[in-house]
Amino acid sequence: MSRKTEKNARNRIVDTALDLFYRQGYLATGINQIISESQVAKATFYTHFPSKEALCIEYLRARHILWMGWLKESVENEGNSRDKLWAVFGFLKRWMIDSNFRGCAFLNIASEVPSVETEIRNEVKKHKNELQRFLQNIIEEIMGSNASSIGLDVPHIAKMIYVLVEGAIVASQNYNETWPIESAQEAAKILLML
Amino acid sequence: MSRKTEKNARNRIVDTALDLFYRQGYLATGINQIISESQVAKATFYTHFPSKEALCIEYLRARHILWMGWLKESVENEGNSRDKLWAVFGFLKRWMIDSNFRGCAFLNIASEVPSVETEIRNEVKKHKNELQRFLQNIIEEIMGSNASSIGLDVPHIAKMIYVLVEGAIVASQNYNETWPIESAQEAAKILLML
Amino acid sequence: MSRKTEKNARNRIVDTALDLFYRQGYLATGINQIISESQVAKATFYTHFPSKEALCIEYLRARHILWMGWLKESVENEGNSRDKLWAVFGFLKRWMIDSNFRGCAFLNIASEVPSVETEIRNEVKKHKNELQRFLQNIIEEIMGSNASSIGLDVPHIAKMIYVLVEGAIVASQNYNETWPIESAQEAAKILLML
Amino acid sequence: MSRKTEKNARNRIVDTALDLFYRQGYLATGINQIISESQVAKATFYTHFPSKEALCIEYLRARHILWMGWLKESVENEGNSRDKLWAVFGFLKRWMIDSNFRGCAFLNIASEVPSVETEIRNEVKKHKNELQRFLQNIIEEIMGSNASSIGLDVPHIAKMIYVLVEGAIVASQNYNETWPIESAQEAAKILLML
DNA sequence: CATGAATGAGGGTTCATTCAT
DNA sequence: GATGAATGAACCCTCATTCAT
Numbered sequence: 001m002s003r004k005t006e007k008n009a010r011n012r013i014v015d016t017a018l019d020l021f022y023r024q025g026y027l028a029t030g031i032n033q034i035i036s037e038s039q040v041a042k043a044t045f046y047t048h049f050p051s052k053e054a055l056c057i058e059y060l061r062a063r064h065i066l067w068m069g070w071l072k073e074s075v076e077n078e079g080n081s082r083d084k085l086w087a088v089f090g091f092l093k094r095w096m097i098d099s100n101f102r103g104c105a106f107l108n109i110a111s112e113v114p115s116v117e118t119e120i121r122n123e124v125k126k127h128k129n130e131l132q133r134f135l136q137n138i139i140e141e142i143m144g145s146n147a148s149s150i151g152l153d154v155p156h157i158a159k160m161i162y163v164l165v166e167g168a169i170v171a172s173q174n175y176n177e178t179w180p181i182e183s184a185q186e187a188a189k190i191l192l193m194l
Numbered sequence: 195m196s197r198k199t200e201k202n203a204r205n206r207i208v209d210t211a212l213d214l215f216y217r218q219g220y221l222a223t224g225i226n227q228i229i230s231e232s233q234v235a236k237a238t239f240y241t242h243f244p245s246k247e248a249l250c251i252e253y254l255r256a257r258h259i260l261w262m263g264w265l266k267e268s269v270e271n272e273g274n275s276r277d278k279l280w281a282v283f284g285f286l287k288r289w290m291i292d293s294n295f296r297g298c299a300f301l302n303i304a305s306e307v308p309s310v311e312t313e314i315r316n317e318v319k320k321h322k323n324e325l326q327r328f329l330q331n332i333i334e335e336i337m338g339s340n341a342s343s344i345g346l347d348v349p350h351i352a353k354m355i356y357v358l359v360e361g362a363i364v365a366s367q368n369y370n371e372t373w374p375i376e377s378a379q380e381a382a383k384i385l386l387m388l
Numbered sequence: 389m390s391r392k393t394e395k396n397a398r399n400r401i402v403d404t405a406l407d408l409f410y411r412q413g414y415l416a417t418g419i420n421q422i423i424s425e426s427q428v429a430k431a432t433f434y435t436h437f438p439s440k441e442a443l444c445i446e447y448l449r450a451r452h453i454l455w456m457g458w459l460k461e462s463v464e465n466e467g468n469s470r471d472k473l474w475a476v477f478g479f480l481k482r483w484m485i486d487s488n489f490r491g492c493a494f495l496n497i498a499s500e501v502p503s504v505e506t507e508i509r510n511e512v513k514k515h516k517n518e519l520q521r522f523l524q525n526i527i528e529e530i531m532g533s534n535a536s537s538i539g540l541d542v543p544h545i546a547k548m549i550y551v552l553v554e555g556a557i558v559a560s561q562n563y564n565e566t567w568p569i570e571s572a573q574e575a576a577k578i579l580l581m582l
Numbered sequence: 583m584s585r586k587t588e589k590n591a592r593n594r595i596v597d598t599a600l601d602l603f604y605r606q607g608y609l610a611t612g613i614n615q616i617i618s619e620s621q622v623a624k625a626t627f628y629t630h631f632p633s634k635e636a637l638c639i640e641y642l643r644a645r646h647i648l649w650m651g652w653l654k655e656s657v658e659n660e661g662n663s664r665d666k667l668w669a670v671f672g673f674l675k676r677w678m679i680d681s682n683f684r685g686c687a688f689l690n691i692a693s694e695v696p697s698v699e700t701e702i703r704n705e706v707k708k709h710k711n712e713l714q715r716f717l718q719n720i721i722e723e724i725m726g727s728n729a730s731s732i733g734l735d736v737p738h739i740a741k742m743i744y745v746l747v748e749g750a751i752v753a754s755q756n757y758n759e760t761w762p763i764e765s766a767q768e769a770a771k772i773l774l775m776l
Numbered sequence: 777c778a779t780g781a782a783t784g785a786g787g788g789t790t791c792a793t794t795c796a797t
Numbered sequence: 798g799a800t801g802a803a804t805g806a807a808c809c810c811t812c813a814t815t816c817a818t
């Protein structure tokens with residue numbers, strides 16, 4: 001009894017999308033491949049999802065839960081708040097390697113779907129908002145609630161760290177190497193030593 | 195006399211690709227649209243380019259020259275080396291706004307083409323290498339050749355700045371806002387104040 | 389109510405292939421013509437056949453059944469085993485005339501598809517194997533199980549007759565005349581009179 | 583100095599056609615491949631040949647000279663007229679093996695071009711006529727001018743041998759084996775032992 | 777004599793979606 | 798809830814041929 005067939009059709013479809021949309025890209029993945037790998041009839045697909053775009057939304061939501069889960073797991077055993085931040089970069093490195101440097105599912109979709117006013121792009125923003133909140137919480141733990149001596153407060157620093165994280169991901173994706181993540185980590189270290 | 199029709203077929207095709215591949219994406223843009231907007235017969239396209247992918251290579255090379263030109267223009271009137279770096283961020287803001295926050299043509303293509311061992315992805319790497327060199331030259335001017343007091347040398351800092359720039363571009367693209375570029379600029383200021 | 393439209397799409401496609409692939413040739417017949425004469429949408433074709441080559445396989449199998457049916461019909465009313473063989477040549481003549489001397493569907497395809505290790509060429513071989521078996525059975529009936537006085541046994545003679553039949557078909561096809569079939573029949577008569 | 587480039591354009595084109603039309607087939611070989619392998623510009627091709635079909639005619643004529651040359655060479659050292667006939671079958675075997683069992687260039691073209699009233703098909707017939715004449719001459723040498731005891735004269739027997747040769751070629755082509763040529767030879771032996 | 781650019785028509789194939797059952 | 802058949806539009810690419818130079 002395979003892992004896929006013991007689930008219902010809808011779950012199999014989403015699981016397949018999680019794999020194919022991420023690895024091959026959204027546009028490069030056809031409905032035919034999805035239904036074929038999901039072992040689902042074509043019409044069955046359309047009883048569960050009104051369109052390919054609807055599946056994409058579902059994909060992004062599932063991916064969000066998955067990835068944020070990985071992220072949170074990676075810090076939950078760290079007592080020290082600074083260690084949490086370093087754990088984030090450690091996670092990024094492991095994740096990029098494990099995913100064959102495919103990069104961020106959400107930024108990738110944003111590249112494929114230029115139109116901003118779409119539900120897809122909205123999901124991307126929601127994901128990045130939560131990533132920012134997550135990072136800001138850690139920064140807040142590190143810095144305390146008081147602003148730094150040179151006038152930089154938590155939200156400012158958090159945004160810089162967030163930008164570093166994004167740059168680390170896309171640069172690592174481009175080069176198939178992890179040094180950008182290490183550079184970002186070093187930069188974060190400096191920025192927080194204020 | 196339109197700007198396009200006074201050129202020859204090949205140039206019209208590349209110009210159209212510069213527009214469409216960037217705005218709509220590589221996969222979302224069909225050969226049919228390209229030849230129709232280039233006012234060129236289908237077979238004419240294929241006398242100039244062996245495949246859509248070959249045009250993509252040409253597109254990336256033309257885009258590289260174009261964008262690096264913009265980048266270099268933006269700093270050439272700055273005498274001070276620090277001002278050059280701030281001019282870079284100024285350029286990024288203007289560019290993102292003017293391009294409707296479509297982001298980096300090269301990173302977008304890298305998202306659409308997951309396979310690393312392709313000529314396309316190679317062009318992306320080459321572009322980013324030159325961007326890194328450009329930034330490193332400015333950092334070198336700023337820092338001088340001597341390493342910073344806390345042991346960070348030019349290449350290290352340059353990589354951090356590069357990662358910040360990448361993060362600024364993709365985050366700005368995602369949010370359709372310029373604050374990530376400003377955050378990156380602030381972070382760069384701190385990193386270079388060592 | 390036309391003969392074609394009362395059947396389902398798949399049958400209409402195969403029927404059309406039976407006609408066009410045979411009359412015009414495999415390469416000279418495009419998918420567009422097939423779907424147009426089958427009254428079928430292009431995508432419908434590809435729900436039934438993964439490729440043009442797959443239809444070709446189907447065509448060869450259908451043609452095999454058809455042609456072997458004609459061949460067997462032509463001898464089934466002959467009591468005498470020698471008469472059966474002469475009936476074969478009689479059939480060849482009628483068939484070549486009725487088919488406008490287009491010749492053997494299988495040999496024609498073999499001429500169009502040089503690569504031997506293809507499923508298409510394999511179907512050709514299978515057809516010719518069965519034709520050989522059919523002829524050998526008749527030869528066996530004629531000669532009995534005992535070898536001829538000059539040492540030629542059934543399989544040897546059967547192969548000669550088979551080669552004669554092939555030569556009769558292609559020579560008749562080339563000249564648009566039936567005399568090669570008559571020459572082959574005469575030769576067979578001599579070979580079996582041993 | 584390669585063998586091809588020392589010749590003029592026209593010869594290079596015909597040489598390329600001799601190779602490609604034979605190996606790949608007429609329809610499967612495009613003008614582009616021919617001009618590319620001939621190292622000739624497209625327009626140069628059309629200054630020498632009004633159409634692809636015209637090149638095909640030229641190809642068939644060149645092939646005719648080539649193949650008949652091989653055939654005649656194979657018998658010219660045989661003193662005995664019977665040995666000449668056996669030499670023909672010996673040649674067929676060597677030729678089929680050397681040509682990778684691609685078979686008769688003329689019959690192959692006849693399969694690809696069903697329309698009988700074409701110059702192409704006419705060239706095929708002319709070639710086969712000469713092959714028949716060649717065989718008949720040998721048969722005549724063997725049998726003398728007097729008819730056989732059972733009333734078969736030279737033209738009759740020659741046609742049978744011709745049909746056997748055709749069958750030997752196409753059957754050998756189909757199976758990628760030489761036994762049909764040997765079967766034809768054995769049959770010829772019997773037919774001539776009258 | 778030779779040429780690269782240009783062409784309309786068509787090649788085989790896949791797209792996301794809808795339908796009747 | 799699930800299905801296979803059917804679809805029009807579009808996919809990338811190649812065909813044999815002609816043209817201006």
